[in-house]
Amino acid sequence: MHTSTLIILLLGLMSLAYYFGRKRSLSIVGGKIRDLHSLPSYYGLQTAMWCGIPALILLSLWISFEETVVTGIVVESLPQELQSLPPERLDLVLNDVRNLSKGDIVSSTVDQTMQQAADHYSSLMDISHMALFVVALSVAILAGLWARRTITREQRARNRVEKAINFFLLSSSTLAIFTTIGIVLSVLFESMRFFQQIPVTEFLFGLEWSPQTAIRPDQVGSSGVFGSVPLFAGTMLITLIAMIVAVPIGLMSAIYMAEYAGKRFRTLAKPVLEVLAGIPTVVYGFFAALTVAPFFRDMGTNIGLTVSSESALAAGVVMGIMIIPFVSSLSDDVINAVPQAMRDGAYGLGATRSETIRNVIIPAALPGIVGGVLLAVSRAIGETMIVVMAAGLSANLSANPLEAVTTVTVQIVTLLVGDQEFDSAKTLAAFALALVLFVITLALNMIALHIVRKYREQYE
Amino acid sequence: MNDTSTAKTGLQSEAGAAMKQNRTAEGTVGEVYVDDPRMTCRNVDVYYGEKQAIFDVSLDVGKNQVISMIGPSGCGKSTFLRCLNRMNDTIDICRVTGQIKMDGQDIYDGGLDVVPLRASVGMVFQKPNPFPKSIYDNIAYGPRIHGLCDDKQHLDSIVEKSLQRAGLWEEVKDRLDQPGTGLSGGQQQRLCIARAIAVSPEVILMDEPCSALDPIATAKIEELIDELRENFTIAIVTHSMQQAARVSQRTAYFHLGKLIEVGETDQIFTSPRHKLTEDYITGRFG
Numbered sequence: 055m056h057t058s059t060l061i062i063l064l065l066g067l068m069s070l071a072y073y074f075g076r077k078r079s080l081s082i083v084g085g086k087i088r089d090l091h092s093l094p095s096y097y098g099l100q101t102a103m104w105c106g107i108p109a110l111i112l113l114s115l116w117i118s119f120e121e122t123v124v125t126g127i128v129v130e131s132l133p134q135e136l137q138s139l140p141p142e143r144l145d146l147v148l149n150d151v152r153n154l155s156k157g158d159i160v161s162s163t164v165d166q167t168m169q170q171a172a173d174h175y176s177s178l179m180d181i182s183h184m185a186l187f188v189v190a191l192s193v194a195i196l197a198g199l200w201a202r203r204t205i206t207r208e209q210r211a212r213n214r215v216e217k218a219i220n221f222f223l224l225s226s227s228t229l230a231i232f233t234t235i236g237i238v239l240s241v242l243f244e245s246m247r248f249f250q251q252i253p254v255t256e257f258l259f260g261l262e263w264s265p266q267t268a269i270r271p272d273q274v275g276s277s278g279v280f281g282s283v284p285l286f287a288g289t290m291l292i293t294l295i296a297m298i299v300a301v302p303i304g305l306m307s308a309i310y311m312a313e314y315a316g317k318r319f320r321t322l323a324k325p326v327l328e329v330l331a332g333i334p335t336v337v338y339g340f341f342a343a344l345t346v347a348p349f350f351r352d353m354g355t356n357i358g359l360t361v362s363s364e365s366a367l368a369a370g371v372v373m374g375i376m377i378i379p380f381v382s383s384l385s386d387d388v389i390n391a392v393p394q395a396m397r398d399g400a401y402g403l404g405a406t407r408s409e410t411i412r413n414v415i416i417p418a419a420l421p422g423i424v425g426g427v428l429l430a431v432s433r434a435i436g437e438t439m440i441v442v443m444a445a446g447l448s449a450n451l452s453a454n455p456l457e458a459v460t461t462v463t464v465q466i467v468t469l470l471v472g473d474q475e476f477d478s479a480k481t482l483a484a485f486a487l488a489l490v491l492f493v494i495t496l497a498l499n500m501i502a503l504h505i506v507r508k509y510r511e512q513y514e
Numbered sequence: 515m516n517d518t519s520t521a522k523t524g525l526q527s528e529a530g531a532a533m534k535q536n537r538t539a540e541g542t543v544g545e546v547y548v549d550d551p552r553m554t555c556r557n558v559d560v561y562y563g564e565k566q567a568i569f570d571v572s573l574d575v576g577k578n579q580v581i582s583m584i585g586p587s588g589c590g591k592s593t594f595l596r597c598l599n600r601m602n603d604t605i606d607i608c609r610v611t612g613q614i615k616m617d618g619q620d621i622y623d624g625g626l627d628v629v630p631l632r633a634s635v636g637m638v639f640q641k642p643n644p645f646p647k648s649i650y651d652n653i654a655y656g657p658r659i660h661g662l663c664d665d666k667q668h669l670d671s672i673v674e675k676s677l678q679r680a681g682l683w684e685e686v687k688d689r690l691d692q693p694g695t696g697l698s699g700g701q702q703q704r705l706c707i708a709r710a711i712a713v714s715p716e717v718i719l720m721d722e723p724c725s726a727l728d729p730i731a732t733a734k735i736e737e738l739i740d741e742l743r744e745n746f747t748i749a750i751v752t753h754s755m756q757q758a759a760r761v762s763q764r765t766a767y768f769h770l771g772k773l774i775e776v777g778e779t780d781q782i783f784t785s786p787r788h789k790l791t792e793d794y795i796t797g798r799f800g
Contacts, residue, residue, distance in 0.1 A: 395643035404632035
């Protein structure tokens with residue numbers, strides 16, 4: 055019997071419980087709702103919760119421990135010589151047993167003991183499933199019946215249901231928080247493993263990046279050099295170019311939208327600008343690699359410059375275009391948030407529109423604009439797809455935008471793509487890079503949010 | 515506005531003739547015209563889109579006088595005030611017809627530039643709205659954009675004089691470089707008044723300048739208005755009838771977009787001629 059069937063059955067039981075709980079509460083007072091402490095639906099909900107929640111908790115606990123318990127029993131029944139195997143080998147055998155019972159491909163030859171163990175395993179699993187089915191359903195029915203019986207006219211069902219909802223909401227939000235913490239910790243621990251092999255100082259201050267390590271001891275060359283400076287320099291260069299493109303254009307378009315544009319133009323232009331934000335970054339990526347980069351290369355050749363075909367310039371410019379709507383919509387919000395009274399004050403003194411904007415609105419909105427730009431920077435730093443396609447792989451330490459550079463995100467991608475051993479410095483380097491990247495963007499976001507929040511308070 | 519003298523005399527005789535009429539053609543009770551007007555409004559209608567907000571208002575604003583405009587909320591007194599320096603231009607759907615002249619010059623004339631107009635008709639708003647700049651820069655803003663100062667020293671003296679006239683100098687002279695938003699509400703409003711008089715306007719419009727202030731700050735502003743009358747013409751919109759009685763020489767009563775009654779402040783408050791005015795000032799509605 056499948057678990058999903060059980061869950062559907064439980065949900066069905068819950069709706070039945072809702073119906074009966076509600077009905078019971080009404081019959082207690084003979085249909086006079088005002089005599090009840092809470093509305094009938096609360097009694098229904100309460101009964102449904104009692105019916106469903108304990109059973110669902112039981113279900114999830116059962117499923118998470120089922121495998122371990124059953125495996126333990128199977129191991130007990132295995133012959134002595136298999137039981138005394140070292141843990142990794144035992145794991146392999148058990149894996150084969152599981153695969154055999156599911157009918158998957160097995161790594162070694164199937165012998166008598168294996169087949170027996172597999173049969174044992176599957177019969178145990180079947181028993182466990184059946185038991186789960188019976189136990190869960192009876193828990194649901196019993197708890198539901200009990201909850202229905204305890205309904206009285208003074209019972210505070212509303213308060214209990216509210217409390218339960220409160221708890222659900224709380225657990226959802228903590229789930230999100232714990233997921234984030236989990237990701238950070240996993241990155242952190244893998245980076246620690248990396249830093250056990252490569253010193254932190256070498257990683258942070260080394261000027262050369264060449265992550266190829268020998269897979270076999272007899273392989274020639276490459277012990278791997280992990281100096282991350284060229285990567286961060288490349289990231290900064292591309293981000294800088296992107297900002298040079300995005301900030302002026304985004305800001306000016308925001309000013310036009312907020313202060314000058316007529317209603318008709320705004321209703322037309324704003325959605326179009328937002329379409330720009332909706333284009334998948336992979337599209338920007340091949341646009342950069344196939345259209346913009348060759349264009350810059352040819353133009354460079356025409357005026358006698360050597361532009362590499364994967365230049366930082368092309369990647370940066372396209373990334374800037376991607377960020378324009380981000381900057382412009384954030385600045386637009388901030389400019390609109392400047393109170394009308396401020397504009398009136400300036401107009402009332404005889405200031406023209408552009409004087410008002412330059413001397414009053416922009417200074418008033420500046421903290422918010424800076425916050426928006428910082429958010430855009432952290433987005434540019436973390437952007438991957440465009441640079442993977444357009445920025446190249448060679449870790450040059452160069453400030454020349456016409457050369458190919460590589461970025462942190464590109465290197466993380468290349469380090470983890472393909473068949474790799476997981477415990478080599480090469481793959482672990484990805485986690486170290488990710489950690490530093492994470493710290494940088496986190497810091498930028500925190501500063502930006504702080505500035506934006508402080509700005510909001512100013513006019514409230 | 516150079517050859518205004520002839521226009522002015524022309525207007526004066528016209529106004530003098532009209533003075534004799536008790537009830538004007540527009541349906542307003544009282545003396546709409548004065549001998550020595552700074553601004554003259556004739557048959558002003560204001561529309562917000564389809565909706566008409568002001569109906570056929572004619573009113574003179576006398577030189578070196580304080581005229582107060584009172585009336586229940588939504589009666590159009592603020593809208594009318596904002597017509598006087600064309601602040602309604604910033605509202606897209608707003609349309610003004612009729613004639614408003616300042617010293618004989620039609621301010622809604624197509625060729626007229628609003629920048630000098632707003633320099634000569636300053637405005638103080640309901641809520642103090644200092645710019646997020648230093649106190650000094652707040653005052654210096656107007657003189658700077660109109661090119662009224664020759665050098666730093668001149669600007670310094672304009673700032674000091676404006677602050678002194680607004681009665682704020684003693685309180686802020688040691689912290690001119692601090693943000694204007696850090697002052698108290700009453701100080702901010704006096705800062706805004708100082709900012710308005712820094713460009714030496716001829717008329718100052720005040721749109722409920724004390725409605726966001728406590729009684730002490732209000733008293734200071736009222737005192738200030740009385741002093742400013744010496745050099746400026748002031749039109750003030752207020753919700754407080756006591757305030758109108760205290761600071762103004764003439765009072766105009768608006769009702770549902772119409773100008774009901776104009777007259778000497780004493781007369782309006784002691785013996786109003788129109789029933790609506792009487793009802794309002796005796797507190798029967800509003």
